[in-house]
Structures are given as C-alpha cells and as structure tokens.
Amino acid sequence: MSKVKIGVLALQGAVAEHIRSLELAGADSMAVKRVEQLDELDGLVIPGGESTTIGKLMRKYGFIERIREFHAAGRPLFGTCAGLIVLAKRIEGQEESHLGLMDISVARNAFGRQRESFETDLPIKGIDEPVRAVFIRAPLIREAGANVEVLATYNEEMVTAREGRLLVSSFHPELTDDYRLHEYFAGMVREARSGEAKG
Amino acid sequence: MQKGGVIMDVMNAEQAKIAEAAGATAVMALERVPSDIRAAGGVARMADPTIVEEVMKVVSIPVMAKARIGHYVEAKVLESLGVDYIDESEVLTPADEVFHIDKQEFTIPFVCGAKDLGEALRRIGEGASMLRTKGEPGTGNIVEAVRHMRLINGQIRKVKNLSKDELYAEAKNLGVSYDILLNIHESGKLPVVNFAAGGVATPADAALMMHLGADGVFVGSGIFKSDNPEKFARAIVEATTHYDDYRLIAEVSKNLGTPMKGIDIKQLAPSERMQDRGW
Numbered sequence: 001m002s003k004v005k006i007g008v009l010a011l012q013g014a015v016a017e018h019i020r021s022l023e024l025a026g027a028d029s030m031a032v033k034r035v036e037q038l039d040e041l042d043g044l045v046i047p048g049g050e051s052t053t054i055g056k057l058m059r060k061y062g063f064i065e066r067i068r069e070f071h072a073a074g075r076p077l078f079g080t081c082a083g084l085i086v087l088a089k090r091i092e093g094q095e096e097s098h099l100g101l102m103d104i105s106v107a108r109n110a111f112g113r114q115r116e117s118f119e120t121d122l123p124i125k126g127i128d129e130p131v132r133a134v135f136i137r138a139p140l141i142r143e144a145g146a147n148v149e150v151l152a153t154y155n156e157e158m159v160t161a162r163e164g165r166l167l168v169s170s171f172h173p174e175l176t177d178d179y180r181l182h183e184y185f186a187g188m189v190r191e192a193r194s195g196e197a198k199g
Numbered sequence: 200m201q202k203g204g205v206i207m208d209v210m211n212a213e214q215a216k217i218a219e220a221a222g223a224t225a226v227m228a229l230e231r232v233p234s235d236i237r238a239a240g241g242v243a244r245m246a247d248p249t250i251v252e253e254v255m256k257v258v259s260i261p262v263m264a265k266a267r268i269g270h271y272v273e274a275k276v277l278e279s280l281g282v283d284y285i286d287e288s289e290v291l292t293p294a295d296e297v298f299h300i301d302k303q304e305f306t307i308p309f310v311c312g313a314k315d316l317g318e319a320l321r322r323i324g325e326g327a328s329m330l331r332t333k334g335e336p337g338t339g340n341i342v343e344a345v346r347h348m349r350l351i352n353g354q355i356r357k358v359k360n361l362s363k364d365e366l367y368a369e370a371k372n373l374g375v376s377y378d379i380l381l382n383i384h385e386s387g388k389l390p391v392v393n394f395a396a397g398g399v400a401t402p403a404d405a406a407l408m409m410h411l412g413a414d415g416v417f418v419g420s421g422i423f424k425s426d427n428p429e430k431f432a433r434a435i436v437e438a439t440t441h442y443d444d445y446r447l448i449a450e451v452s453k454n455l456g457t458p459m460k461g462i463d464i465k466q467l468a469p470s471e472r473m474q475d476r477g478w
Contacts, residue, residue: 013200049202
C-alpha cells in the first residue's frame with residue numbers, strides 16, 4: 001500500500017514542524033496554500049497559529065467550503081491549538097465559527113496569556129506512554145457532543161478529542177520530537193482511505 | 200504562535216482593532232512609531248501603561264510592548280501588566296550601554312534584535328525566545344533588514360560547515376559560548392524564530408524577507424503612516440503568506456497609495472542609526 005499523503009494548511013503558523021512530524025510518522029506531506037492542492041491529499045492538518053489570522057485567510061481564499069467538501073468526501077482533519085478553534089462548531093464569545101465541523105464548544109486563550117504557556121507529559125487514550133505536550137496560549141474544549149470521544153484531559157479539562165474523522169488537540173504536538181499523535185492521525189487517514197477503497 | 204505571520208505596530212485601541220481585523224498575528228503597543236521617534240528626537244522610553252492596557256483589552260491576539268535595552272524595571276513593569284512578549288528594543292534609547300536585561304528570570308518571553316549571528320546567540324544566551332533583524336527602523340528602507348538576514352543566515356551556513364576544532368576560534372570571533380555554537384553547528388539553524396523587522400514599507404518588502412528565510416515580519420511605521428492602513432495591512436498579510444506567488448503580490452499591491460517616503464541609509468549620520476544600539 002502506498003504512503004498516505006497528508007497536507008498542512010500553510011496560511012500561517014507552525015507548518016514546517018508539522019510536515020517534519022508527519023514524515024517521521026511515515027506519511028508524505030506538503031504545505032497547502034491553494035485550494036486545488038487539496039485534490040491530491042488523503043488528510044489535512046490545520047496547524048497552530050493565530051485562529052483569527054488563519055480563519056480570515058481561509059475565507060479569503062475559499063478554503064472554508066473546500067475543506068468542508070474534503071471532509072464530507074471521507075478525508076480526516078487534524079486541528080492543533082488554533083486548528084482546534086478553526087474546527088469547532090462553537091467558539092465562546094464569538095458569533096461566528098470557522099469550519100464549524102466538530103461538535104465542541106471551545107474557549108480561546110483559556111489558560112491565559114503567553115506567560116501561562118507550559119509543557120507537561122500528557123496521557124492520551126490509544127497511545128501507550130504519555131505524550132510530551134506544549135501548551136501555548138492554548139484553547140480548551142468546554143463542551144463536547146455525545147459523539148465526541150475525549151482522548152485526554154489536563155486538570156479535568158478536555159484537551160484532546162476525536163469525533164469520527166476529526167481529531168483535535170489544544171497543545172502543539174509538532175514542537176517536540178514525539179510524533180506519536182501524528183502517527184495516530186496517519187492511522188486514521190489510512191483507515192479512511194482503505195474504507196473508501198473497499199466501499 | 201506567530202510563525203509565518205505579521206506583527207504590527209499600533210498606537211491605540213482603534214489601530215489595534217484594524218490590525219487584528221486585517222489578520223495580524225500580534226500587535227506591538229507603542230506610544231510613537233519609529234519614524235515619529237526618529238523625527239521627535241530626545242529620549243524614547245517605554246510606552247504609557249494606559250496605551251498597553253487599552254490595546255490588551257480590545258484584541259484577542261498577543262500584545263507586545265517595548266522596553267529600553269538594559270532597562271530591567273521597564274521590563275518588570277511590562278511583565279506586571281501581563282503583556283505577551285517584551286521587545287528589548289534599540290528603537291528606544293538604551294538605558295545601559297554595556298549590559299542587556301537578564302531575560303532568564305522573566306516569565307514573559309522576550310524578542311530581541313540582532314544584526315549578526317554573534318548578537319543573535321548572545322541574546323538567546325540571555326534568554327530571548329524570539330529574534331528579529333534590526334533593520335533600520337522608521338526609514339521605510341529595507342536594505343538593512345536584508346543585510347542582517349543575509350548575514351545571519353550566511354554565518355549559520357559557515358558554522359555548519361566548520362570542523363569541530365574550528366568552532367572554538369569561531370566562538371571567540373563571534374563572542375559566544377562554545378556550547379551554543381555547537382548547537383548551531385549540529386542543527387544548522389537557530390533554536391528560536393527570526394523575524395524580519397525595520398524598514399518593511401511594501402507588500403513586496405515583506406515577501407522579500409520571507410524569501411530570504413524570515414519566519415515572519417514586523418511592520419512598524421509602514422502601516423499607519425500609509426494612505427489606507429486597513430488595505431495596506433491586509434496586503435502585507437497576504438504577501439507574507441504567499442511570498443512566492445508574484446501574481447498575488449501584484450494584485451494586493453495595486454492602488455495602495457503612496458508608501459512612506461523613506462530615508463536613504465547613507466544620509467543617516469552614524470549617531471542616528473538605531474541598529475548600532477545594543478551589542
């Protein structure tokens with residue numbers, strides 16, 4: 001079976017780091033700046049950055065509709081930090097969501113300002129040993145719908161979750177050498193692709 | 200996470216909102232932009248805390264503020280306000296002509312200017328977690344930012360190719376520790392992001408700096424000194440993301456009005472050069 005190809009939305013944020021982690025996790029990867037590039041991909045990462053910047057540029061270049069179609073066609077999405085906010089159906093204190101795909105409510109900058117950034121070893125369901133997690137002005141999942149599986153909590157707050165072909169983490173998994181969450185996502189992408197091939 | 204983004208100088212809450220709406224990844228709260236500081240002369244200091252707090256109230260993106268080089272107390276004051284980054288900046292008049300702030304003991308990350316690899320590594324050694332070129336602020340002239348970015352990246356390539364026994368002498372030349380130089384030799388890159396700053400006056404300037412390897416762009420006087428700040432700010436953001444899409448840069452550069460007039464670096468007396476502040 002050929003390698004899965006997972007893009008990283010490259011409008012702003014930690015793009016090169018995600019590409020490196022995805023490649024270490026055994027996937028092919030590329031930076032995605034134009035909507036046409038989605039056609040050659042099996043999955044997409046929406047990286048950490050500033051969600052207002054990323055959301056604005058996604059609208060500008062028509063990524064909102066195209067990524068919704070991409071997901072509706074069976075392709076998995078992985079949102080980290082700002083990417084989590086971009087995927088959420090509800091953002092506290094804001095009327096509008098961005099992609100609005102995942103049945104979660106999120107709070108931006110939930111841990112506070114930049115100085116409240118921190119690192120911890122986080123146990124994640126489905127991954128054997130704790131994962132090194134870097135939280136930078138991280139968002140939190142305040143509420144999760146019935147079909148959302150919570151994969152990790154920190155101080156009883158939800159910080160990693162999955163709903164079908166959507167995966168989100170409020171920390172930055174791409175900033176360490178620990179690429180197991182990327183492996184987990186690559187597994188989701190492989191599964192989605194083989195399901196598609198059978199169906 | 201500012202990587203790949205644009206950080207904009209703002210002087211009040213209204214400008215901060217325009218910057219955020221245009222897609223800035225952070226704002227720098229200032230009392231005066233560099234070109235005004237240059238014009239006004241005299242001693243330039245930390246901004247009035249009221250301005251910093253007003254800006255922090257109205258935007259959800261990170262807010263940065265500047266302290267004078269070596270001014271420990273200005274930095275502590277900014278830390279107490281809870282800003283997201285402190286810029287120990289040569290744009291303000293230095294408070295100490297020998298020592299920079301010991302940034303290790305702060306809980307707030309620092310950004311510092313550097314015009315060569317020695318300066319960059321000394322700042323990292325003191326605890327800076329983000330770097331920027333010094334450029335020549337408030338001139339609207341990109342030549343110095345280009346010089347600094349090319350020099351730093353060229354020096355990194357050189358260090359990468361040195362043999363291990365040559366690193367000792369190079370550490371002495373650059374005025375940095377052997378250990379930090381060994382890290383550069385092995386990784387071939389800086390351990391922190393390096394943004395372009397100083398003299399970015401057009402979308403093409405921003406894109407040029409990304410092409411030369413900047414991790415993002417600071418825009419100071421350029422935006423709110425232009426005819427249409429909102430449009431100008433959006434154009435800089437788009438040109439930074441799509442720095443290798445020249446059609447797009449052409450589109451966003453149309454009808455932006457007159458950019459800031461700019462100053463030829465050769466006409467600046469050495470005493471007027473901000474980049475020579477800091478060591």
